[in-house]
Amino acid sequence: MVMPMQKTTLLAPILLATLAFAGCHGAEDDINLADTGVIKLAFLPKDTDQDPEKDPQRLAAWIEEQTGIKTEIYPIDSDGAAIEALRFDRAHAAFFDGAAAWIGWKSYGLEAIAADQKGDGRTYYNAQAWIRADSPIQDFADLKGTDSCHTGLLKSAGMFMPMGYLIKEGHAEVVGDPDDINSLVGxxxxFFGTPTIPEKGQEFAGYDGALKCISVGHGDVAFIRDSTWDDYCGKTDAPDWCLDKSAYRQLPAFGQVPSHPVMVSPHLDATSRDLLRGALLALNDSPEGQSILEEVLETPGITGVTTEEHLGTWSENLEHVPGVKAHFMAKHKISTA
Structure with a gap:
């Protein structure tokens, strides 16, 4: 049963940092960090009174040491503010949520140079359809009319990736206004028989809930990330509903859901991009750097990436989800002006 659309709260920590500089460059200029004299590291403000280890000044000091360029903290209040700073060359780079990064790339030409790592060291997870091993479902076309288990409403692996893919490949058709996110429910x-789209806290909510949904026979297909069984069932205290891994099959992945990338202005020159990337990657190589990663950036590591490899399959599917661009722009306070 489809539940009514409600606003949800992100469970993952909000990670947002911008490398900015005082002054303004024209869009036709190549920006070189060495010429700016100061890098302003903008951060979504945190309360660090109780835990000074989380103070973003630590990251500013690190970048200054690595680049030889004075680095300061500059507070921002949203992903939208960070995108605006990059658009108008008041900023060099920013850590973004994957959705905001996609808007920044497609609408304003921002490029990715690095990304934070997930717990397993990857900068992404694969969005997949899981079914029972004895299911008659063989390919995506067979999903028509089946009972689906989604992690929740407007979730990446649980809804955006599978629905974008099914629409892109011609298996599903948009019902309603293609520019309205509410058309996704219709x-x-x-497309499905009886979809289960739980609200937070309900049985079958989340990755584990969607896997449980097919495990107990409530649904035919679960839209989850590739590591879900390992995360919830591949441990000694696994819940009773878990089946042996061989009891499930996976259809080919829809694509990769990205971690938070570091996006840069399209006007930042190659030398400056390499300088920033090098300073960030150096965090991986020392105890102090590791402490900054874990305490300030809340990630185990940083990996160098390109825009296409990090956001490519995510973008290919999102582009086909009705109303998703307007939804993300409103959610992240991104201005169209």
Whole structure:
């Protein structure tokens, strides 16, 4: 049963940092960090009174040491503010949520130079459809009319990636206004038999809930990340509903859901991009750097990436989700002006 659309709260920590400089460059200029004289590291403000280890000044000091360029903290209040800073060359780079990064790339030409790592060291997870091993489902076309288990409403692996893929490949058709995110519910209803889209806290909510949904026979297919069974069932205290891993099959991945990338202005020159990337990657190589990663950036590591490899399959599917761009722009306070 499809539940009514409600606002949700992100469980993952909000990671947002911008490398900015005082002054303004024209869009036709190549920006070189060495010429700016100061790097301003903008951060979504945190309360660090109780835990000074989380103070972003530590990251500013690190970048200054690595680059030889004075680095300061500059507070920002949203992903939208960070995108605006990059658009108008008041900033060099920013850590973004994957959705905001996609808007920044497609709408304003921002580019990725690095990304934070997830717990397993990857900068992404694969979005997949899981089914029972004895299911008659063989390919994506067979999903039509089946009972689907989603992690929740407007979730990346649980809804955006599978629905974007099914629409892109011609298996599903958008029902309603293609520019309205609310049309996604009608599209899900029209394609599947009885979809389960739980609210937070309900049985079958989240990755584990969606896997449970097919494990107990409530649904035919679960849209989850590739590591879900290992995360919840591959341990000694696994819940009773877990089946042996061989009891499940996976269809090919829809694509990769990205971690938080570091996006840069399209006007930042190659030398400066390499300088910033090098300073960030150096965090991986020392105890102090590791402490900054864990305490300030809340990630185990940083990896160098390109825009296409990090955001490519995410973008290919998102582009087909009705109303998703307007939804993300409103959610992240991104201005169209």
């Amino acid at each position: 599209t899900v209803d029209a």
